[in-house]
Amino acid sequence: MSRVKAGHGPAAPGPGGARVAAVVGFLVFVELISGILQGMMPTLLPGLGADLKITAGDLNWVSSAQLLAAAISVPIFGRLGDLYGHRRLLRIAALCLAVGSVLVAWSPSFELLLLGRVLQGPLAALLPLEMGLVRDRLSPEGARGAIGLLVGALTFGASAGTVLAGLLSEVVTSVHGILWIPAAATVLCVGIVFFLVPESSTRARGTVDWAGAGLLSVGLAALLLAVSQGPRWGWTGGGTLGLFAVAALVLVVWVLVELRVAHPVVDIRLTVKRTLLPVYGASFLLGAALFGSQTAASLFLSSPPEKLGYGFGFGTLGIGWMMAPWGLMAFAGSATVPRLARAIGARAVLALSGAFMAAGYTVLVLAHAEPWQFVAANLVLGFGIGLALSAMPALVLDASPADRTGIATGVYNTSKTLGGSVSGAVFAAILTAITFKGTEIPTESAYTTVWWCCAGVSLLVAASAALVVRARQTPAGTDAAPRQPAPVS
Known part of the structure; x- marks a missing residue:
């Protein structure tokens, strides 16, 4: 079993002067909930589709929207964490995850479900931010052990989430009712990262590439929409070809921007x-x-x-x-x-x-x-x-x-x-x-x-x-x- 060794940095703040090892335990709990949520969603998708009358093709967007948001969130949150503190960005990511999870659990329509999944995108940034935090607070050996525990919790949670969703369906009749349970757990995670997790002390210098993030988001969204809607609109239809053109133009501009900025x-x-x-x-x-x-x-x-x-x-x-x-x-x-x-x-x-x-x-x-x-x-x-x-x-x-x-x-x-x-x-x-x-x-x-x-x-x-x-x-x-x-x- 991995052991966590504290470094020589400042003691972790928190109620009762929580020790560094206890703080790692709190982060492990956050990753466990993250894994469970990720494992539950694919299992619950058919029920969500039936409740909201979503077609099989459109149901793929429930996953794609979250993955697209995650792809953009990870580098942005990671860079902001280096500049302004990993705990600060961990708080923002946890808040986004909680709001998104509540919205997914409540969602009365496909559109609101997609919005909730986009807000869950920063879930993917939790682990990199936690890794940055433990590297700052622990010795190299302790950081390796802590990261192993975090990855293990995420992996176990993802596996357990698939079965947990099924077990909950035996006692909770509504798929939205099941989703309220992990949503409540994400709210608990917000409390943990706000009050029980210390801040990292190391800061990087530089800026954030907001233009690059925006261009990448627009370009990929246009590309994915064109691909998914092509069968309905027609591959040679004006809407489809227009989206492909927008995607190509925006992504070319994005590459040019990334080659010019200091921190892309x-x-x-x-x-x-x-x-x-x-x-x-x-x-x-x-x-x-x-x-x-x-x-x-x-x-x-x-x-x-x-x-x-x-x-x-x-x-x-x-x-x-x-x-x-x-x-x-x-x-x-x-x-x-x-x-x-x-x-x-x-x-x-x-x-x-x-x-x-x-x-x-x-x-x-x-x-x-x-x-x-x-x-x-x-x-x-x-x-x-x-x-x-x-x-x-x-x-x-x-x-x-x-x-x-x-x-x-x-x-x-x-x-x-x-x-x-x-x-x-x-x-x-x-x-x-x-x-x-x-x-x-x-x-x-x-x-x-x-x-x-x-x-x-x-x-x-x-x-x-x-x-x-x-x-x-x-x-x-x-x-x-x-x-x-x-x-x-």
Whole structure:
């Protein structure tokens, strides 16, 4: 079990003079709630869609909107935390999360649900801010132990959230009623970060790239809207082509701005380095395969086979139990990476992860008529994703300059989240385009198309390992092993 060792910095303030170890415990609780919330949402999506009469295609936006907000929030909140204090930004992120969670739980309409999910975007910034805070308050050894506890709490919470949502559905009749429970927990987290967490003492100098953040937000939003609405508006329609044109123009201007500012949201020059670009490409692809298909999986599991000819007709509890093995195998895969990386190298682990993921999705395409087949495919898939989530940060650290590791890992997280947001929009278009005649209900072919896409993307993850520049060698002559476990958010 990890132990937390305090550094020589000032004692942590708080009621009763809370010790540093107790403060880490409070942050672990915050990450546990964050993980539970992330694990619950995919399980509850079919119920939300039925309550608010949201089509399968539009339901993907419930995930994509949050992922897009998260991709923008992480670099902005991280930079503001460096400038003005990590606790201060942790408070703002927790407030956004609480307000968004309350709005999601209350939401009487699709539009308000989307607004709530956007406000939940800063949830992804909690862990980087907490990492900055513990690095400032603890010794290097203590910080490593604390970060391990935070990542472990997030991982466990994400796995437990899928089952917890199902168990709660047995005693709470409304999906909105279930959502009020994690919403109340996020309000408790606000109290914790306001009154029980100390401030970091180190401050960076510089400014915030607000122009870059705004341009990136507008460009990506236009791109995702064009992709998701193309089947309805027509790919050659004026609205679709206009959005693609806006997206292209805005993103080109964004790149030019990022190349000129001193502290960009995304360091373009660092991103396109020969050593890092293949890893960032692989992280984008991983996000596409990991996050983009979650909504499709939940919808397939909830589909009534007697009416549609596919699915299992599971309620929230059944979906939770079916998704739980995936999370457990992801955790197991992540735990094996340090030993595997020492034996075969992190690049080989990345290739292996893509192969496992592709195999899992291929099995899912070919055999999904029985629940055990779905579980078996997801056991293989989950193990591969766990390998990738733990191997990629090691590759980023090995490939980045020693004084740019924070920026480099931030770009990795942003790339992964953007991949999920983009694929969510693409898969929304697929579920909207391939439907039963005269309805908005996806056919079985729509889901297999999504899984074939994910299998192809996973093969590209495996192939990208060949493009990754060989890691800096350890004295033993082997690829460096991962220095820190990877978050699953």
